[in-house]
Amino acid sequence: MELIPALARWLHFLAGILWIGLLYYFNFVQVPALKAAAADGTAAGITRHVAPRALLYFRWSAVVTWLAGAALLGGNFVGAFTLSKGLAGIGIGAWLGTIMLINVWVLIWPNQQKVLGLVPATDEEKNKARRVALLTSRTNMMLSLPMLFFMAGGLTHKAGLGL
């Protein structure tokens, strides 16, 4: 059954590009754009029309990426997550991706809901939520570098990397 892993890899790439692409969009484009937009009073366009849509695709593509990755690991799932011999490289990538998924659903999304006014919050709560969401988003951006390194080379190129 080589078809299932091939399709799982394809879906893992598609959803992963959407997830990490939006993560980089938030960090490279939206955060600085919001700062500039707040200065000239045009931030509402982004917070009302762009950010909710971006977050919708962001959080669900994270789930699809993880599930497709789990399917792709197949029988190696437990070995990867227990960092077994020969699977430690891809296992580190899998753990980093899992931490990032948890960050999305437990820290980024609930706090962004407060920031965007999707759930009620005081100004003080919004300011705290903005800080937590930013730092978690930056943490995920930081983790994405080793995550992609180990995803890309942790299994397929482990011999070349000496892993």
Add this chain to the structure above:
Amino acid sequence: MKNPLDSIWGTIISGLVLTAILYLAVKNFLT
């Protein structure tokens, strides 16, 4: 001390450093 995650470049450099640390850890202790 300023949080490196407050800037894009601080975040990228932190990610590169973490990549190197994890790579060496896997190479030396988990293979």
